[in-house]
Amino acid sequence: xxxxxxxxxxxxxxxxxxxxxxxxxxxxxxxxxxxxxxxxxxxxxxxxxxxxxxxxxxxxxxxxxxxxxxxxxxxxxxxxxxxxxxxxxxxxxxxxxxxxxxxxxxxxxxxxxxxxxxxxxxxxxxxxxxxxxxxxxxxxxxxxxxxxxxxxxxxxxxxxxxxxxxxxxxxxxxxxxxxxxxxxxxxxxxxxxxxxxxxx
Numbered sequence: 016x017x018x019x020x021x022x023x024x025x026x027x028x029x030x031x032x033x034x035x036x037x038x039x040x041x042x043x044x045x046x047x048x049x050x051x052x053x054x055x056x057x058x059x060x061x062x063x064x065x066x067x068x069x070x071x072x073x074x075x076x077x078x079x080x081x082x083x084x085x086x087x088x089x090x091x092x093x094x095x096x097x098x099x100x101x102x103x104x105x106x107x108x109x110x111x112x113x114x115x116x117x118x119x120x121x122x123x124x125x126x127x128x129x130x131x132x133x134x135x136x137x138x139x140x141x142x143x144x145x146x147x148x149x150x151x152x153x154x155x156x157x158x159x160x161x162x163x164x165x166x167x168x169x170x171x172x173x174x175x176x177x178x179x180x181x182x183x184x185x186x187x188x189x190x191x192x193x194x195x196x197x198x199x200x201x202x203x204x205x206x207x208x209x210x211x212x213x214x215x
Contacts, residue, residue, distance in 0.1 A: 018046060018047055019047075020046075020047035020048050020049045021044075021046060021047070021048040021049070021069045021070065021136070021140070022048070022049050022051065022067050022068050022069045022070075023040070023048055023049065023050050023051065023068075023069065023070055023071075023072060023136065024051050024052075024053070024059060024062050024063065024068045024070070024071045024072070025037075025050060025051065025052045025053075025071075025072045026053055026054075026055070026056060026058075026059035026071060026072065026073045026074060026077065026089075027052065027054065027072070027074040027077075027101065028054040028055065028074065028076075028077050028078055029074070032074070032101075032124055033052050033054075035124075036050075036072065036101075036127075036132070037050060037052075039127065039128065039129040039132050040129065040132060040133070042129045043128075043129025043130055043132060043133040044129075044133055045133070051068070054077075054078075055077055055078055055079050055080075056077050056079045056080035056085055056088065056089065057079055059071070059073070059089065060088075060089065060092050060093070063089075063092060063093040063096060068093075068096055069096075069097075069140055070096070070097045070098075070099065070119075070136050070139050070140055070143075071089065071093075071096055071097070071098045071099065072099050072101055072136075073085065073086060073089060073098050073099065073100055073101060074101045074102070074124075075100060075101070075102045075109075076102070076103065082109075083109060083112055083113060083116065086098060086100055086113055086116060086117075086118055087116060090116065090117045090118070094117070095143070095147055096143070097119040097139035097140055097142065097143035098117070098118050098119060098139075099118065099119055099120045099121075099122060099135050099136065099139050100113045100118045100120070100121045100122070101122055101123075101124050101127075102121070102122075102123060102124065103123070103124050103125070104123070105123045105126070109121075119135075119138070119139035119142055119143060120135045120138070120139055122135060163185075165182070166179065170182055172185045174188075
């Protein structure tokens with residue numbers, strides 16, 4: 016079965032720069048890919064709304080978007096899609112700001128060869144996957160924070176829907192924990208008497 020192609024969205028208003036990117040990708044990509052090209056931020060967000068884009072190559076100088084705010088608007092619109100920022104200026108402060116705000120990489124047009132572009136795309140996609148997994152794990156961990164209503168007698172927990180359920184069931188539903196069962200010494204004495212408890 017053929018691998019699903021990587022869908023790359025290039026948001027670039029310069030036809031010449033778009034052609035250079037297209038040629039760089041054609042000579043460097045070692046996996047199937049499809050390049051979609053639009054010339055504005057609003058059209059790029061329309062493409063992203065379809066949900067099939069794997070990575071975005073974003074020019075920061077567009078007719079409907081200038082500077083770092085271009086990235087901020089796009090990232091707010093589609094926070095789970097990795098974005099590689101492209102610019103014509105070798106500005107280290109802008110690069111750091113873009114990465115701090117969530118960009119996966121920052122490349123200067125005219126200094127990008129096919130190999131660098133291929134690696135940047137590959138790493139951006141993988142880093143975004145890890146970031147998404149980490150956010151999901153943190154969400155699962157956070158579900159076990161705060162107060163848990165627990166019965167003082169039977170130790171059942173009242174869940175989010177108001178039902179009382181065994182603590183093992185509740186924790187299994189909200190984490191990846193697994194359980195093995197045994198008896199603590201106090202319960203052995205309680206259930207079987209002092210003599211068996213002493214032997215244990």
